[in-house]
Amino acid sequence: MKQYSHILFDLDGTLTDPQEGIINSIQHALKHYGIKKENHELLHFIGPPLHKSFQEIFGTEKKAFEAVAVYREYFAEKGKFENILYKGIPELLEQLNKNNKTLYTATSKPTIFAQQILEHFNIHQHFKTIVGSNLDGTRTEKKDVIQEVLNQMPNVNLKELIMIGDRKYDIIGAKHFGIDTISVTYGYGTLEELQNEKPDHIVNDVEELTKLLI
Numbered sequence: 001m002k003q004y005s006h007i008l009f010d011l012d013g014t015l016t017d018p019q020e021g022i023i024n025s026i027q028h029a030l031k032h033y034g035i036k037k038e039n040h041e042l043l044h045f046i047g048p049p050l051h052k053s054f055q056e057i058f059g060t061e062k063k064a065f066e067a068v069a070v071y072r073e074y075f076a077e078k079g080k081f082e083n084i085l086y087k088g089i090p091e092l093l094e095q096l097n098k099n100n101k102t103l104y105t106a107t108s109k110p111t112i113f114a115q116q117i118l119e120h121f122n123i124h125q126h127f128k129t130i131v132g133s134n135l136d137g138t139r140t141e142k143k144d145v146i147q148e149v150l151n152q153m154p155n156v157n158l159k160e161l162i163m164i165g166d167r168k169y170d171i172i173g174a175k176h177f178g179i180d181t182i183s184v185t186y187g188y189g190t191l192e193e194l195q196n197e198k199p200d201h202i203v204n205d206v207e208e209l210t211k212l213l214i
Helices: 019-032 039-045 050-058 061-075 089-098 111-120 142-151 168-175 191-196 206-213
Strands: 006-009 102-110 127-133 161-165 180-184 201-203
Touching (some): 019 039, 039 050, 089 206, 102 111, 102 142, 111 127, 127 142, 142 168, 168 191, 201 206
Parallel strands (some): 006 102, 161 180
């Protein structure tokens, strides 16, 4: 694989496994509205902008944003830390830094929560920039997140960038700018979902990702 100077990482399903915290937060919101769902029915919430997933349940954007606010009551206090760092990620990030790669986090999760999670796992120092969505519901699309990362690195050659993520949204957002992509299957996107968007590379675990990047 060609060498890249700048590497953008998605967060959920790529650096960490956030399933427990996200599902518990969703259940907190649904309980508020008297709705019952099994946990396995809610896995599709991991990855896309949160309000869009809630809109599938509640039907209107207004109601969806209200549900997001209830979701955050639990997530801000507990859910963000009900999270698991994927094995091998700290070592990968450290080695990439040693190899003079500049790393960025590009996530649809609100920036403040992304920062707190990366600090919780003590890997925040590996990233030059941590960019996510805004708490007011703006900048939730991955292309808008990536645009903000690019705004902070003027005059960069896009051919020196690569985006790593576990959902189709990461591929679509990166392709909007002509940025190469690596999809990981250990997250929450199905192999079919990822293959349909034709990423430049697909890897099955962090070990494969490390071999590709180092």
